[in-house]
Amino acid sequence: DVKVTQSSRYLVKRTGEKVFLECVQDMDHENMFWYRQDPGLGLRLIYFSYDVKMKEKGDIPEGYSVSREKKERFSLILESASTNQTSMYLCASSLGAQDTQYFGPGTRLTVL
Amino acid sequence: RKEVEQDPGPFNVPEGATVAFNCTYSNSASQSFFWYRQDCRKEPKLLMSVYSSGNEDGRFTAQLNRASQYISLLIRDSKLSDSATYLCALQGGGNKLTFGTGTQLKVEL
Numbered sequence: 001d002v003k004v005t006q007s008s009r010y011l012v013k014r015t016g017e018k019v020f021l022e023c024v025q026d027m028d029h030e031n032m033f034w035y036r037q038d039p040g041l042g043l044r045l046i047y048f049s050y051d052v053k054m055k056e057k058g059d060i061p062e063g064y065s066v067s068r069e070k071k072e073r074f075s076l077i078l079e080s081a082s083t084n085q086t087s088m089y090l091c092a093s094s095l096g097a098q099d100t101q102y103f104g105p106g107t108r109l110t111v112l
Numbered sequence: 113r114k115e116v117e118q119d120p121g122p123f124n125v126p127e128g129a130t131v132a133f134n135c136t137y138s139n140s141a142s143q144s145f146f147w148y149r150q151d152c153r154k155e156p157k158l159l160m161s162v163y164s165s166g167n168e169d170g171r172f173t174a175q176l177n178r179a180s181q182y183i184s185l186l187i188r189d190s191k192l193s194d195s196a197t198y199l200c201a202l203q204g205g206g207n208k209l210t211f212g213t214g215t216q217l218k219v220e221l
Contacts, residue, residue: 033209040120040213041213042199042211042212042213042214043156043199043211045208045209045210048208058208090155090156097203098143098144098203099144100146100158100161101158101201101209102158103155103156103157104155105154105155106154106155
Protein backbone atom coordinates (compact mmCIF):
# COMPACT_ATOMS: atom_id res chain seq x y z
CA ASP A 1 0.00 0.00 0.00
CA VAL A 2 1.16 3.51 -0.81
CA LYS A 3 1.83 5.53 2.27
CA VAL A 4 1.99 9.32 2.30
CA THR A 5 2.59 10.92 5.67
CA GLN A 6 2.50 14.53 6.75
CA SER A 7 4.41 15.96 9.68
CA SER A 8 1.45 17.35 11.63
CA ARG A 9 -2.30 16.83 11.67
CA TYR A 10 -3.01 20.16 13.36
CA LEU A 11 -0.87 23.27 13.55
CA VAL A 12 -1.51 26.71 15.04
CA LYS A 13 0.82 29.55 14.11
CA ARG A 14 0.88 33.31 14.48
CA THR A 15 0.84 35.85 11.67
CA GLY A 16 4.34 36.44 10.34
CA GLU A 17 5.77 33.12 11.49
CA LYS A 18 7.66 30.88 9.10
CA VAL A 19 5.87 27.55 8.72
CA PHE A 20 7.21 24.26 7.40
CA LEU A 21 4.92 21.46 6.33
CA GLU A 22 6.61 18.19 5.48
CA CYS A 23 5.41 15.31 3.38
CA VAL A 24 7.03 11.90 2.96
CA GLN A 25 6.06 9.07 0.62
CA ASP A 26 7.44 5.57 0.71
CA MET A 27 6.65 4.33 -2.79
CA ASP A 28 9.47 5.88 -4.79
CA HIS A 29 7.02 8.14 -6.63
CA GLU A 30 8.41 10.69 -9.05
CA ASN A 31 5.69 13.27 -8.64
CA MET A 32 4.65 15.07 -5.48
CA PHE A 33 2.04 17.77 -4.97
CA TRP A 34 0.83 20.28 -2.42
CA TYR A 35 -2.82 21.36 -2.35
CA ARG A 36 -4.94 23.42 -0.08
CA GLN A 37 -8.61 22.68 0.42
CA ASP A 38 -11.14 25.27 1.48
CA PRO A 39 -14.95 25.02 1.76
CA GLY A 40 -16.62 25.85 -1.53
CA LEU A 41 -13.31 26.14 -3.37
CA GLY A 42 -12.28 22.51 -3.45
CA LEU A 43 -8.70 21.37 -3.90
CA ARG A 44 -6.33 23.93 -5.34
CA LEU A 45 -2.81 23.09 -6.45
CA ILE A 46 -0.08 25.18 -4.85
CA TYR A 47 3.12 23.60 -6.19
CA PHE A 48 4.24 20.29 -7.59
CA SER A 49 7.50 18.53 -8.25
CA TYR A 50 8.24 15.89 -10.86
CA ASP A 51 11.79 15.16 -9.77
CA VAL A 52 14.32 15.92 -7.06
CA LYS A 53 15.16 19.64 -6.96
CA MET A 54 12.52 20.33 -9.62
CA LYS A 55 9.40 22.33 -8.89
CA GLU A 56 6.60 23.96 -10.79
CA LYS A 57 4.00 26.48 -9.75
CA GLY A 58 0.44 25.35 -9.50
CA ASP A 59 -2.61 27.56 -9.56
CA ILE A 60 -2.04 29.47 -6.32
CA PRO A 61 1.72 29.64 -5.52
CA GLU A 62 1.73 33.15 -4.06
CA GLY A 63 2.92 33.21 -0.46
CA TYR A 64 4.36 29.69 -0.65
CA SER A 65 7.62 28.03 -1.61
CA VAL A 66 8.66 24.38 -1.76
CA SER A 67 11.71 22.23 -1.44
CA ARG A 68 12.47 18.75 -2.76
CA GLU A 69 15.97 17.70 -1.78
CA LYS A 70 15.19 13.98 -1.65
CA LYS A 71 12.83 11.96 -3.78
CA GLU A 72 10.65 10.86 -0.89
CA ARG A 73 10.26 14.25 0.79
CA PHE A 74 8.46 17.40 -0.36
CA SER A 75 8.24 20.41 1.92
CA LEU A 76 5.88 23.36 1.76
CA ILE A 77 7.09 26.61 3.27
CA LEU A 78 5.07 29.62 4.27
CA GLU A 79 7.70 32.35 4.57
CA SER A 80 5.48 34.68 6.56
CA ALA A 81 2.16 33.13 7.50
CA SER A 82 -0.99 35.18 7.08
CA THR A 83 -4.54 34.57 8.29
CA ASN A 84 -5.75 33.87 4.74
CA GLN A 85 -3.45 30.84 4.70
CA THR A 86 -5.58 29.13 7.33
CA SER A 87 -6.64 25.99 5.52
CA MET A 88 -6.35 22.23 5.17
CA TYR A 89 -3.11 21.36 3.38
CA LEU A 90 -2.92 18.07 1.53
CA CYS A 91 0.15 16.43 0.06
CA ALA A 92 -0.10 13.83 -2.69
CA SER A 93 2.22 11.68 -4.75
CA SER A 94 2.00 9.71 -7.97
CA LEU A 95 4.28 7.43 -9.93
CA GLY A 96 3.72 8.91 -13.37
CA ALA A 97 2.21 12.09 -14.69
CA GLN A 98 -1.06 10.44 -15.66
CA ASP A 99 -1.29 8.12 -12.70
CA THR A 100 -3.49 8.12 -9.66
CA GLN A 101 -2.48 10.51 -6.92
CA TYR A 102 -2.34 9.27 -3.34
CA PHE A 103 -2.97 11.70 -0.55
CA GLY A 104 -1.57 12.16 2.92
CA PRO A 105 -3.92 12.68 5.88
CA GLY A 106 -3.69 16.46 5.68
CA THR A 107 -2.51 19.23 7.99
CA ARG A 108 -5.11 21.61 9.32
CA LEU A 109 -3.25 24.92 9.72
CA THR A 110 -4.68 27.82 11.66
CA VAL A 111 -2.93 31.18 11.46
CA LEU A 112 -3.93 33.58 14.22
CA ARG B 113 -16.77 28.00 -17.82
CA LYS B 114 -14.91 26.28 -14.96
CA GLU B 115 -12.42 23.58 -15.88
CA VAL B 116 -14.32 21.00 -13.85
CA GLU B 117 -17.83 21.37 -12.48
CA GLN B 118 -19.86 19.30 -10.05
CA ASP B 119 -23.23 19.81 -8.40
CA PRO B 120 -22.33 20.31 -4.72
CA GLY B 121 -25.53 18.62 -3.51
CA PRO B 122 -26.25 17.38 -0.94
CA PHE B 123 -27.96 14.40 -2.48
CA ASN B 124 -30.10 12.85 0.25
CA VAL B 125 -31.15 9.33 -0.68
CA PRO B 126 -32.66 6.40 1.22
CA GLU B 127 -30.66 3.27 1.81
CA GLY B 128 -30.94 0.94 -1.17
CA ALA B 129 -31.49 3.71 -3.69
CA THR B 130 -29.54 4.22 -6.89
CA VAL B 131 -27.88 7.59 -7.25
CA ALA B 132 -25.82 9.15 -10.02
CA PHE B 133 -23.49 12.13 -10.14
CA ASN B 134 -22.08 13.91 -13.14
CA CYS B 135 -18.93 15.92 -13.56
CA THR B 136 -18.51 18.16 -16.59
CA TYR B 137 -15.18 19.35 -17.90
CA SER B 138 -14.09 21.97 -20.40
CA ASN B 139 -10.77 20.68 -21.70
CA SER B 140 -11.50 18.31 -24.56
CA ALA B 141 -7.85 17.15 -24.48
CA SER B 142 -8.20 15.63 -21.00
CA GLN B 143 -6.81 12.11 -20.97
CA SER B 144 -7.28 10.55 -17.55
CA PHE B 145 -10.29 10.66 -15.30
CA PHE B 146 -10.86 9.58 -11.74
CA TRP B 147 -13.45 9.49 -8.99
CA TYR B 148 -12.27 10.07 -5.44
CA ARG B 149 -14.18 9.68 -2.21
CA GLN B 150 -13.58 12.03 0.72
CA ASP B 151 -14.98 11.45 4.17
CA CYS B 152 -15.47 14.39 6.52
CA ARG B 153 -12.12 15.76 7.71
CA LYS B 154 -10.20 13.05 5.89
CA GLU B 155 -8.07 12.97 2.78
CA PRO B 156 -9.47 12.07 -0.66
CA LYS B 157 -9.05 8.42 -1.56
CA LEU B 158 -9.24 6.95 -5.02
CA LEU B 159 -12.56 5.27 -5.64
CA MET B 160 -12.00 4.31 -9.26
CA SER B 161 -10.44 5.37 -12.50
CA VAL B 162 -12.75 6.06 -15.42
CA TYR B 163 -12.03 4.28 -18.67
CA SER B 164 -13.31 5.17 -22.12
CA SER B 165 -15.40 2.03 -22.33
CA GLY B 166 -16.88 2.52 -18.87
CA ASN B 167 -16.02 0.37 -15.89
CA GLU B 168 -17.70 -1.22 -12.93
CA ASP B 169 -16.49 -2.10 -9.46
CA GLY B 170 -19.16 -3.83 -7.43
CA ARG B 171 -22.00 -1.36 -6.84
CA PHE B 172 -20.11 1.47 -8.54
CA THR B 173 -20.13 2.22 -12.26
CA ALA B 174 -18.12 4.97 -13.90
CA GLN B 175 -18.65 6.24 -17.42
CA LEU B 176 -17.02 8.75 -19.72
CA ASN B 177 -18.88 10.70 -22.38
CA ARG B 178 -16.28 12.49 -24.48
CA ALA B 179 -18.77 13.99 -26.90
CA SER B 180 -20.62 15.83 -24.13
CA GLN B 181 -17.52 16.16 -21.95
CA TYR B 182 -18.67 14.64 -18.73
CA ILE B 183 -17.99 11.66 -16.53
CA SER B 184 -20.53 9.99 -14.33
CA LEU B 185 -20.60 7.83 -11.22
CA LEU B 186 -23.52 5.53 -10.51
CA ILE B 187 -23.97 3.95 -7.09
CA ARG B 188 -26.45 1.12 -6.81
CA ASP B 189 -28.01 -0.20 -3.60
CA SER B 190 -26.70 2.73 -1.54
CA LYS B 191 -25.37 1.99 1.94
CA LEU B 192 -25.14 4.29 4.92
CA SER B 193 -21.37 3.95 4.61
CA ASP B 194 -21.48 5.50 1.13
CA SER B 195 -22.19 8.88 2.74
CA ALA B 196 -19.25 11.06 1.74
CA THR B 197 -18.19 13.71 -0.74
CA TYR B 198 -17.34 12.45 -4.20
CA LEU B 199 -14.71 14.36 -6.13
CA CYS B 200 -14.06 13.99 -9.79
CA ALA B 201 -10.57 14.62 -11.10
CA LEU B 202 -9.08 14.78 -14.53
CA GLN B 203 -5.65 15.07 -15.95
CA GLY B 204 -5.14 17.86 -18.39
CA GLY B 205 -1.83 18.42 -20.08
CA GLY B 206 1.30 17.72 -18.08
CA ASN B 207 1.41 16.53 -14.52
CA LYS B 208 -1.50 18.41 -13.10
CA LEU B 209 -4.68 16.87 -11.78
CA THR B 210 -7.68 19.19 -11.65
CA PHE B 211 -10.35 18.41 -9.08
CA GLY B 212 -13.99 19.26 -8.94
CA THR B 213 -15.32 20.79 -5.73
CA GLY B 214 -17.19 17.60 -4.92
CA THR B 215 -20.74 16.31 -4.59
CA GLN B 216 -21.99 15.49 -1.12
CA LEU B 217 -24.00 12.29 -0.70
CA LYS B 218 -26.04 11.49 2.40
CA VAL B 219 -27.59 8.05 2.59
CA GLU B 220 -30.40 7.86 5.14
CA LEU B 221 -32.29 5.06 6.84
